[in-house]
Amino acid sequence: MLYDLNIAWSPTTKDEQLLQTLTRASTLGYSTVALNHTLTLPLPANNTAPFPTIEPKPGSKLPNILHRATLPLSDPSANNYRIPSLISTYDIIAARPLTDKAFQNACLTLDVPIISLDLTQDLPFHLKPKPCMAAINRGIRFEVCYGQVINGDDRGRPRFISNLQSLIRATRGRGIMISSEAKNALSFTSACRM
DSSP, X not given: OEEEEXXXXXXXXXXXXXXXXXXXXXXXXXXXXXXXXXXXXXXXXXXXXXXXXXXXXXXXOOOEEEEEEEEEESOTTOOOOOHHHHHHHOXXXXXXXOSHHHHHHHHHTOOOXXXXXXXXXXXXXXXXXXXXXXXXXXXXXXEEETHHHHSSOTTHHHHHHHXXXXXXXXXXXXXXXXXXXXXXXXXXXXXXXX
């Protein structure tokens, strides 16, 4: 059983493109996938999951589909994250810290199961063992997305490798999950190629 808990989705994604991506995931053996909607802050008072209902084509099978929200966090002092209201709307909640304080907050106090990092960018913080291991001891997983390398530029690839080495060093290789962050069907790869 394979899971991919990060398939990029936005309201501008066409249903046909999404259906192709989900069909490709199914043919590669993924039994469960999560459509990821990156939210913008501040969150509205009433959250509704904007995901479309996808009907498979005759003769094709789709994986089990979960709904995920990713919060880009830059200010840990702002209490406008409304995570309890998101839990009732989405199946999975993830945080993507953009500053050092937001990263510390996500590792030490924020109640999310996944910390997603864009490893193709220069991180504005260092991945230190103390907060990373505190997050792992709390049951939080760090997400590495290989789609960032596939769709990225030439400068992003060396940054990805360097940041991944720092993450592995800081976590001692524990608590790391691999997702695709696939924007289309061609961004997927099979598990044996990872």
